[in-house]
Structure formats: C-alpha cells, structure tokens
Amino acid sequence: MRERRSLHNPLRIMPAARVAVVALIALAGCSLGQRDNRPDARNAGAAHGVGTPLTEADIAAWNIDVAPDGHGLPPGSGDVATGARVFAAKCAACHGAHGEGGLGDALVGGKGTLSSAKPKRTVGSYWPYATTLFDYIRRAMPYNAPESLSADEVYALSAFLLNQNGIVPADARLDAASLPRVAMPNRDGFVPDPRPGRL
Structure with missing residues (x-):
C-alpha cells in the first residue's frame, strides 16, 4: 500500500527544495548576526569577554628566540668544562660521547667537506652563527x-x-656579550636575504 503524501505538509518538501530552504535560513541567520569587527573608535577598547589578557610575564615565557646578533640572549654564562659534564649527562646518549653522532645528528667534525661529494653539515662546519646553536639547544634539547x-x-x-x-x-666562558662575537667558519658561506628586515 502506498503512503499518502499531502502537498500542504511542509515536512514533505522535495530534497532539492529542502537544501535550498536550509541555505536561505542559514544566510538569513548570518546576515542578522553579523557584526562590524573592524578596529575603529567605536569598538577599539571594547572587552568581548573572551579569553584572558596576557601579561608581560606570560609573553616572556614564550618569547625566547635569539637573533644572530645576540638579541634575546638571557643572563648567565657557561664554560667548556661544565659543558662537557652536561653533555655527557644529557646529550651523549643521542649525539655520541664527543658529538660524533649516533641516534642524533653529528655535531662535531665536517671541516672542509661542504664542497665535497659528501658534505658533513655540523655545528662547526655549516652553521653560520654561534647564537643559533644557543637558540636551538635552548628550545629543542634534550630531545x-x-x-x-x-x-x-x-x-x-x-x-x-x-x-x-x-x-x-x-x-672559554660564553655569555650574552661573548657568544655573538664568536666567528663561525662558515659565516660567509650563506647568501644574504635581500628582503627588508631579513638577516
């Protein structure tokens, strides 16, 4: 037995027409709820009640990047002997006892190999800035x-x-003043970026 359909029942609209009705309702809702979010004098200082304003301390915890010229380096210092002890305890398991590589990349060696068929890119052979070393260790290490x-x-x-x-x-003892002055062997091996604001 066939189901009787009433032409006057709004719930029995054909599928294509139903999609069109839903789209029109959605568009109408969007236009009714639109707000002007452009920053102007009327709403520039308005509190929207969403989120929490960040304090300088909140931002400082994330703002840890170090520029090639040393901008952003924190207070402190460290010497080679202390670094050897820290490396043995926290880095050697991945990078080898002397930085020769293992599970992690080699950090030492490679001098004079960059123009060879098998270049060995390490901190000493490839990196142009000593400050990049600090920045990378600080952000990403130990793994x-x-x-x-x-x-x-x-x-x-x-x-x-x-x-x-x-x-x-x-x-050597390095700090925020001395680290940027370290002359890396491959410092001139990179082409400067000519775009404004780039180093």
Whole structure:
C-alpha cells in the first residue's frame, strides 16, 4: 500500500527544495548576526569577554628566540668544562660521547667537506652563527625534555660544542656579550636575504 503524501505538509518538501530552504535560513541567520569587527573608535577598547589578557610575564615565557646578533640572549654564562659534564649527562646518549653522532645528528667534525661529494653539515662546519646553536639547544634539547636546561647549561653546552669544533679555546666562558662575537667558519658561506628586515 502506498503512503499518502499531502502537498500542504511542509515536512514533505522535495530534497532539492529542502537544501535550498536550509541555505536561505542559514544566510538569513548570518546576515542578522553579523557584526562590524573592524578596529575603529567605536569598538577599539571594547572587552568581548573572551579569553584572558596576557601579561608581560606570560609573553616572556614564550618569547625566547635569539637573533644572530645576540638579541634575546638571557643572563648567565657557561664554560667548556661544565659543558662537557652536561653533555655527557644529557646529550651523549643521542649525539655520541664527543658529538660524533649516533641516534642524533653529528655535531662535531665536517671541516672542509661542504664542497665535497659528501658534505658533513655540523655545528662547526655549516652553521653560520654561534647564537643559533644557543637558540636551538635552548628550545629543542634534550630531545626528551626540551626547554628543561638552564641558561647557564645552554651557554656551557654551546662553549663545549664550539670547543670540540676547534672554534673557541678550552678555557672559554660564553655569555650574552661573548657568544655573538664568536666567528663561525662558515659565516660567509650563506647568501644574504635581500628582503627588508631579513638577516
């Protein structure tokens, strides 16, 4: 037995027409609820009741990038001997006892290989800035606990790795003033970015 359909029942609208009705209702709802969110004098200081304003301390916890010129380096210092101890305890398991590589990348060696058929890109052979070493260690290492090292430990690790690569002497102590002055062997091996505001 066939079902009787009433032409006057709004719930029995054909599928294509039903889609059109839903779309029209959605558009009408959007236009009724639209707000002018442009920043102007009327709403520039309005509180929307969403989220929590960030404090300078909140921002400082995330604002840890270090520029090639050393801008952003924190207070603190570290020497090669301390860096050797920190490396043995927290880095050698992945990078090898002397930074030669293992589970993690090699950090030492590669001098003179960049123009060869098998370049070895390490901190000492490839990286153009010593500050990048600090920035990377501070953000990403150790692999199982990133951002867990103190600024002094990161300075010490930087000093140790730079010493292992023959860039700083065994008695070097690095800090925010001395680290940017370290001359990396491949500093001139990169092409400057000509765009404004780029280094």
